[in-house]
Amino acid sequence: MARTEHFHNPDAPMPNSIVVAVTVFVRDDHDRVLLIRRTDNGLWALPGGAQDFGEYIADTAVRETREEAGVIIEVVGLVGIYTNPNHLVEFSDGEVRQQFSICFRGRYVSGELGTSSETSAAQWVERAHLDEIAIHPSMRLRIDHGFEDRPEPYIG
Known part of the structure; x- marks a missing residue:
């Protein structure tokens, strides 16, 4: 399914959904960040995705990182919560999701980098x-915040 990112776009369609989703900022021993290249829009991003029913949100982070990047991580903290109403994601099926x-x-635990669908x-x-x-830009903000090692999570 194709996706279009609308960021501060006055011509963007009205949102029709909000979905609980995660991204995960993981660094290795060389201070590099784990990124994936999305097949739906070709952009580089932190691994992540939507929470499934019956799942704790931290488990979503572990599952999505394993599925999208092939590695096992453990959740050790919070970079931030990102809810910019001017960032909308439009999917080819008609869904327009507010971020x-x-x-x-x-924290990286084990595994070799890999890809998925x-x-x-x-x-x-x-x-x-x-x-x-x-x-x-919204993903870059999360990456920058992750590298900053802020004492308190970003809320915005």
Whole structure:
């Protein structure tokens, strides 16, 4: 399913859903961040996705990281909660979702990088190389906040 990101776009369609979703900021021993390349829009992003029924939200973070990037992580903290009403995601099936994402901080436990039907690549990326790849501004905000090691999570 194709997706279009609307960010501060006055011509964006009206939202018709809000879905509880997560992203996960994980660094390796070389201070690189784990990123995946999405198959639905080609952009680089933190691993993540929607919570399933019967699932704790931290378990969603672990599951989505394993599914999208092939690695096992444990949740060790919170980067922030991102609810910008000016960030809408329009899907080809007619859903227009207002952003609601909890960004967790994860710790790499094990596993080798891999891909899935939702990801065409997974890799550890140095902070200095982030400007060289296509990342949506709202995702870049989460990545920047993750690298900042803020004492309190971002709420916005």
